[in-house]
Amino acid sequence: MGTEFNELFDEWAHTYDSFVQGEDIQYKEVFAHYEEILEDVVNKSFGNVLEFGVGTGNLTNRLLAAGYNVYGIEPSQEMRAIAKQKLPQDVSIIEGDFLNFVAPSHVDTIVSTYAFHHLTDEEKNVAIAKYSQLLNKGGKIVFADTIFVDQEAYDKTVESAQEQGFHQLANDLQTEYYTRIPVMQSIFENNSFQVTFTRMNHFVWVMEATKQ
Numbered sequence: 476m477g478t479e480f481n482e483l484f485d486e487w488a489h490t491y492d493s494f495v496q497g498e499d500i501q502y503k504e505v506f507a508h509y510e511e512i513l514e515d516v517v518n519k520s521f522g523n524v525l526e527f528g529v530g531t532g533n534l535t536n537r538l539l540a541a542g543y544n545v546y547g548i549e550p551s552q553e554m555r556a557i558a559k560q561k562l563p564q565d566v567s568i569i570e571g572d573f574l575n576f577v578a579p580s581h582v583d584t585i586v587s588t589y590a591f592h593h594l595t596d597e598e599k600n601v602a603i604a605k606y607s608q609l610l611n612k613g614g615k616i617v618f619a620d621t622i623f624v625d626q627e628a629y630d631k632t633v634e635s636a637q638e639q640g641f642h643q644l645a646n647d648l649q650t651e652y653y654t655r656i657p658v659m660q661s662i663f664e665n666n667s668f669q670v671t672f673t674r675m676n677h678f679v680w681v682m683e684a685t686k687q
């Protein structure tokens with residue numbers, strides 16, 4: 476379902492960059508070390524980079540600064556408009572989503588930050604299978620996203636959000652598709668990737684998967 480969250484992101488687009496700077500108390504921990512998280516994804520990338528869920532273009536900007544060719548995919552029209560204002564004019568930011576997109580001719584690294592949880596686990600598997608076809612041996616997927624070690628860790632986080640009165644955060648955690656590390660590990664391994672997980676804050680992990 477590529478367009479399920481489009482309306483939400485069209486509305487959020489104009490204030491999104493204040494959230495990543497930690498200005499909203501409910502999401503402060505979600506975006507803790509945001510710059511380092513983007514930098515880590517950039518450092519793990521190489522060659523021609525395909526980026527999903529570009530948003531306002533913050534990761535794209537860093538990838539370009541590091542000298543990579545970037546081809547961005549973003550379903551929300553408002554997010555695309557803001558990204559295009561912030562990025563050099565010749566960067567391709569194309570309408571599409573994790574599952575429905577026109578791929579560039581050669582891709583070395585597929586990246587995404589704070590976005591893969593918009594797919595159900597079944598859709599995540601379909602997406603990773605597609606990317607496995609796109610990448611050569613040694614090609615990479617580098618995703619940063621909220622993911623939980625197990626059910627207990629997820630339940631405790633929802634409970635803690637509710638106790639702090641963070642009802643919007645608790646609602647997000649319960650209505651979007653935040654998965655568990657063993658589920659992601661199986662999805663990657665079943666599609667010929669070797670994967671490592673690195674924790675960046677209470678919520679976000681960087682998943683670095685290399686095609687075997």
Ligand SMILES: C[S@@+](CC[C@H](N)C(=O)[O-])C[C@H]1O[C@@H](n2cnc3c(N)ncnc32)[C@H](O)[C@@H]1O
Nearest residue numbers: 477484528529530551554572573588589590593
């Ligand atoms: C929380 S923002 C993250 C933006 C940016 N990557 C960052 O790290 O700041 C999530 C982005 O994912 C996009 N998105 C939502 N569903 C998507 C999907 N199915 N495929 C690709 N992108 C999606 C949203 O439109 C939004 O721009």
